[in-house]
Every structure is written in structure tokens, then in C-alpha cells.
Amino acid sequence: MEAFEALLAGFASALTPTTLMWGFIGCFVGTMVGVLPGLGPALTIALLLPLTYHVPATSMFVMFAGIYYGAAYGGSTTSILLNTPGETSSVVTALEGNKMARSGRAGQALATAAIGSFVAGTIAILALTFIAPWVVEVALAFGPAEYFSLMVLSLVAVSSVLGNSLLRGLVSLGLGLLIGMVGIDLQTGQMRFTFGQPQLLDGIEITVAAVGLFAVGEALYLAWQGRSSQPGSLTKLSGSLWMSTQDWARSWKAWIRGALFGFPIGAMPAGGAEVPTLLSYYTEKKLSKHPEEFGHGAIEGVAGPEAANNASAAGVLMPLLTLGIPTSATAAVMLSAFESYGIQTGPQLFSTNSGLVWTLIASLYIGNFILLVLNLPLVGLWVKLLRIPPPWLYAGIIVVSIIGVYGAGQSLFNVGLLFVFGLAGYIMRRFDFPAAPVLVGLILSPLAEQSMRQALTISQGQWSTFITRPISATLLAIAVMLLLAQPLYQRWKNRQAPIGPEDGSPTA
């Protein structure tokens, strides 16, 4: 009941014209970045971080939430019409959505994606509204040891789940943790990894790292490849945007199942949107009365994954708002925005900045509605965006990236660093290292160090404090299990594989 009253107060604040305007801008920009290849919510929010000096916190976070949500919506348009997912979480949508578009049902595919996103988004925000205060109560019992272990779990989960290889994920994580250590140690005032450069005393800004890795890195990779110089073939927008009775009947259960996959998995450390969208797709394929249509344009194959995608976006906000733990690159950048405003994240956020949190949650409901209204009528505009020739698109993206970095303090050192991170991003993209663990490591390593120091100070230097406290020990045990699970499973799979008859190599 308390949560409901706080939510009503949040609505009162979110429905003021100024906040509503920022929400609308966020949804519009978010859908745009979701549609355009090479851009994503993490990069966009990072680029807008310099605005934190000019715009009040509530308006800014309402806009960021709109961008995050809008990007989840927008990714479906490119998947369906271009067969090129704007976001990795929209990959599954492309499987059936583009087939529907090719058979003249693009309108229905876009409609089930948009309405499904709205339905699942609403279910997930309801869950966030009523579960978050309960998580906060549990988290208030956490001490520094539990926080340190939770961060270790989060870091391990991000590295092991994202990407194709645990080892490469851990290399990315190690690099991120190392970068997070650059600058002055706040407790002792000692310089670390600064090479005597005064520009590095304050550490490396997350904007520089995020924009370098994602925008410049992606552009360098695509320029190296030379395959993206022409726009992809765009499937004509065909078919009515109105869904038939049969389409509704086949979609609504998929939307709800998608939401039930998306929210809890999104709320887990490194749950992300990829796993629930895949789970939703295979569940719909298994439960469908028309399994033969899968692979040829089954509407359930668009409805379920798109719903899961949007529900997971709300799920990711749960650990960020309740524990102050980012579980994705976007959440890491948003945490950095909280720091820019000097707002202490974690369970105390609900008591110290209750107005901000509940306005943010209320704005998600409103944003969800704005996106439904915005997405379908403006689909023609989104299609036009897809026709921008890549040379001008990437010129625009990199110029905006430079503005985002240069505008924060007119530092040419940071612009140089942007391109160094771009080179790193190119290498990571080409050699299949996931980039998200770098950002999550960068933002969490100083926080983890602080918690570790506090825990050891309280325990008078006893390292056993991390394993003698039950919650901390459980969290560490889960982290170890996550670390061991993938290699053990791989070994087991290799043993199960029959030996090839001639060369002795496994056949599977």
C-alpha cells in the first residue's frame, strides 16, 4: 500500500509538462537509436551525460528511462523490415519478423511487436513497482561483505553469460577492472596507473570508454570490413497495421509468456535480454498449434520475443535501483549518471531520493504508453531513417560521439582517449571479446574495492569474513558455480561426443 501511494506521488511528478517533455524526448530518441544500426541505449545515454550539469536529475533520469525503453521498442523495426537487428536482443525477432514482412505482413509484425512490448512492459513495471520495495528491505540487511560478494557475483555473471566464451569475457572484465583503478585512490590519496598524467588523476570517464568501445569501435570494425557502405535491402512496409482476430488470438498468450520470461531473467545479474528472447522463441515454437510456420513467418515468434525483450528492460532496472548494481552496459552508464548528480545508489536510494525513484518508475508507465502511440504511427519515419546512406550515418555518429566527449570539458586528451578506446573496441569486436564486462568492471571496481576495505576494517583484517557470513558465502558460492559451470559442461559435452571413426577427433 505504501508503494502504491509513493507511486501515485511519482505519477503526480512525472505528469508535469516539463518531465513529460523529457520523457517524450527520451522515447523518441530511444526509438531512433534502436532503429539505427551502430547506436544503442548505453552509447546514447553516455553521450548525453554532459547534460547532467544543466538538467535536473528527475528530468534526466526520466529521459534516460525513455531512451532505454525506446531502444528496446525500436530494435524490432530494423529486425522486421531490414533483417538487421539494431540491438542484439532483437536478433530473434528478425527470424520470423522479416519472413512475415517478405510475405506481405510487415504491418502485422510491427503491430504485434509494438502492442506486445506495451503489454509486457506494463506487466514488468507492475512487478518492479511491487517487488522493488521488498528487495530494498532485504538489501538493507546487507553489510560491506555482502555487497562485495554481490559485486563479485555480478561481475562473474556479466562475464560468463555475455559473449561466446567465458575466457574472453574474463579478459574483458579484467581490463575493465584495471581501467576502473586508474586515478587517485580516494582513501589514501595515492596515484594509481596515471603514468604521471594529470588528466588521469580523476580516472577514466565512463563516457569516453562507452562511446569509444561502442561507437568508434563499431565504426572502425565496419570500415575495416568494408561491407556496410551500401544500405541493406529494405523490405517494403506492407499489410495493415491492424491485427486480425486470429493474430490477436495467437499473440496474447505469447506476450504474457514473454513478459514472464523477460522480467525475472532481466533482473538477474547479467540476465540481459538475449536469454529471455531466445527462451520465449523456443517456448512459442514448442507450444504453437502451427509449428510448421516457424521459420516462415509465425506471428508468435515475433510476439513472444519482443514482449520478453521489453520486460527484461524493466527487469534490469531492478538491481540498479534497489542494490545499486548495474547488470548491463546501459545500467552501468546510468549508475555513472547517478554519481554525476552525487546521488548515492543502493537500497538507501528509496529513502533518500524516494521522489526521484518513484517518478522514474511512474515515467516508465507513461513512457510505455508514449511508445505505443509513437511507434506505430511514426513507422514511416523510422523506415526513412533506415535509408540514410552509411557514410553520412557514421559521419554523424562519430561527430556526435566527439561532441559528447569534447563537450564534457573541452579536453583533447579525452578525444584522443576516445579513439584509443575505439581501437580497443575494434580489436574486441573482431576477436569476439564482449564489451559490456569492460564497462561494468570499470564502474564496479572502485565500488568493490571500497566495500572490500570496509568489510576488512570491520572484521579487523580477517578475510574469512567473506565466507563466514551466510549471505556473503552464498553469493560467492554462486559466483564460483557460474565460473565453473561452463567449462565443466563443455568438458562433459566433449566426453559425450562420439569419437570420429578415422581421425579420432570428436564428430560433434
Add this chain to the structure above:
Amino acid sequence: MTPIRVSLLLGLVCLVAGWQVIQIPESAIEMAVGPALMPALIVGGLSLVSLLYGIGAYRGLQADDAADPEQAALSGSTTRFLFLLGAGAIFIGLVGLVGFVPSATLCGVCIARAFDAPINLKSFLICGAIVIFFWFLFSKILGIGLGPALTLI
């Protein structure tokens, strides 16, 4: 670049980081954990996973898009790559001398060239329009300091 060279690069990063850890002075404040412990743990962990990556690379087990026919670069990759990196260098070198708009426009032209657009008047006009639009939006409307649009030498 090959996975083996990437592992050598990682090894170099670990060496430099290890040297930097040794350079961190001990704190005069009495505390359970000093300023060098966490960096040392991180460098140790990174060295271990980098070594494992290097072993995998030596055995040919690590991924490289250049080895995938569907992902490998088309001809002219070095030129395109250098144009994009050069774009950054041009901006850094010129922004203090000529102001934001001309340096960012030249930078944009080089980026467009990296995506196979010819360097001609059309390219200058389009990139100029993009830069002026964003300079106006960020500098004039949103109040982000980008310096003068044009500096007359």
C-alpha cells in the same frame, strides 16, 4: 593482427600494469587494505586469463573474424581504417586552430571516406550541414561548451 598478436598485446598490458602496481607508494595511513592490493589482484587475474587466452590462440582455438569468409575484410581495409583514425587526428590537430565547425567537418569527410564516399564538394556540404546542426543543438540549445564554431586565424 592475429589472436597470437592480441595475446602478446595483452601480455604487454599486463607487464606495464604490473610495473605500475610496483610504483604505487605505500600509504602512511594504517589500514587493513592498502592502495596496491586490489590493483595487484586485478593484474594477477588478468595475467592469468591472458595467459590462458594466449595458449588458446597458440592452439588456434581463438576466434578471428578475418578467418571467416562472411566477416572478413574486403580489399582496401587499411586505407578505410586509416581514414577513420585520421579523422580523429584531424579534429584533435585543428579544433584549437580553426574552431569546431571546420575541424569537425573535415573529420566527418574523412569518416565518410572510410565508408567509401568520395571526397568532393557534396561530401563537404553534407558533413558541414551535419556538424552545424549538431553544434547548434548541443552548443546553443543545450548549452554544452564546444568552443567557438569558427576561429579566424
